Amino acid sequence: MVIFQEMNDFQKWYSIFWKTKYYKNNQICYNSAKPKDNKILLIKQGILSVQTTNRQGEKTNSEILVAGDIVNIEALKEARGEWDIPGLIQYQVVALGLVEIYEIEKEFLLSHLYVDPRQYHQFFERTIIQLINVSFSYAISNKRxxxxxxxxxxxxxxxxxxxxxxxxxxxxxxxxxxxxxxxxxxxxxxxxxxxxxxxxxxxxxxxxxxxxxxxxxxxxxxxxxxxxxxxxxxxxxxxxxxxxxxxxx
Missing domain, CATH: 1.10.10.10 (Winged helix-like DNA-binding domain superfamily/Winged helix DNA-binding domain)
Structure with a gap:
C-alpha cells in the first residue's frame, strides 16, 4: 500500500486533517467503548493486538494488526442502525512494541482515495482481506x-x-x-x-x-x-x- 505521507497533496494537510500518533509497548491505542467514528486509524508501523473480554472478564488476544491495517474498521460503516459494533462487542487494541498510527479525518481520507482508483482499490482490498481472515476463523470455530x-x-x-x-x-x-x-x-x-x-x-x-x-x-x-x-x-x-x-x- 502507498504510504499516504509520501504523497505531496496529502502531506500539505498534515495537522489539519491528519496526524501521526506514537505508542509504546503494551499501551492501549484504541478502545471501542470510546469510538472515533469521524476518524480512520491506519497503522503506519508496528504490530498491535486486538483484545476482547472472555467470560471470566479477562482480556484475550483475538487478532493481530500490522502496517496497512485499519484499527477501527467499523468506522468505515456509514449507516447507523441496530447493527452497531460498540453495542455488539467491546474490544481494545494494544501495541506490541513501538507503534505509529495515522489518525485521519474520515471524509478527507475517502475523498483522496476517490481521486486515485489504484489506492482506493488497494485500501479496500486490504480491508476485505482483514475481514475474511476473521470471518474464516469463526467459520472453523467448531473444527478440531x-x-x-x-x-x-x-x-x-x-x-x-x-x-x-x-x-x-x-x-x-x-x-x-x-x-x-x-x-x-x-x-x-x-x-x-x-x-x-x-x-x-x-x-x-x-x-x-x-x-x-x-x-x-x-x-x-x-x-x-x-x-x-x-x-x-x-x-x-x-x-x-x-x-x-x-x-x-
Missing amino acids: PQDKIAWTLFRIAEKVGEQHKKDRNLIILPSFVTQTFVSEMSNTGKSRATEAYRALLKNGVLIQRHGHKMIDFKRLLNYLKQEVLSDYSISKATNQADESFFKKG
Whole structure:
C-alpha cells in the first residue's frame, strides 16, 4: 500500500486533517467503548493486538494488526442502525512494541482515495482481506483444536513471521507468539492447545530450535489444504450440491 505521507497533496494537510500518533509497548491505542467514528486509524508501523473480554472478564488476544491495517474498521460503516459494533462487542487494541498510527479525518481520507482508483482499490482490498481472515476463523470455530491452531499459526506467520536466512521455507515467529497467545487467538482451551501443539511438533509443522519457534511453511500449507481448506473448496461445494440435487430427484 502507498504510504499516504509520501504523497505531496496529502502531506500539505498534515495537522489539519491528519496526524501521526506514537505508542509504546503494551499501551492501549484504541478502545471501542470510546469510538472515533469521524476518524480512520491506519497503522503506519508496528504490530498491535486486538483484545476482547472472555467470560471470566479477562482480556484475550483475538487478532493481530500490522502496517496497512485499519484499527477501527467499523468506522468505515456509514449507516447507523441496530447493527452497531460498540453495542455488539467491546474490544481494545494494544501495541506490541513501538507503534505509529495515522489518525485521519474520515471524509478527507475517502475523498483522496476517490481521486486515485489504484489506492482506493488497494485500501479496500486490504480491508476485505482483514475481514475474511476473521470471518474464516469463526467459520472453523467448531473444527478440531489442531486445525484451529494451524490456521491461527498461518495467519500469524503471514502477518509477522520472518523468513529464515538459510531456509526460506522456515518462518521464525516473534517472541510474543507464545502458546497462550495462539490459544487465545484460536479460541482454544489451554489444555487442548497443548495437545494440538504437541501434534504439530510431532508432524514437523512446528519446530523449536536454538530458542526460536519456527513454522515449516510448506508442511503447514499442506496440512491446511488437507485438513481444513478442503471442506471449503469449490469442488467440495459442487459435489455436495450434486449429491443434494440427486437426493431430491
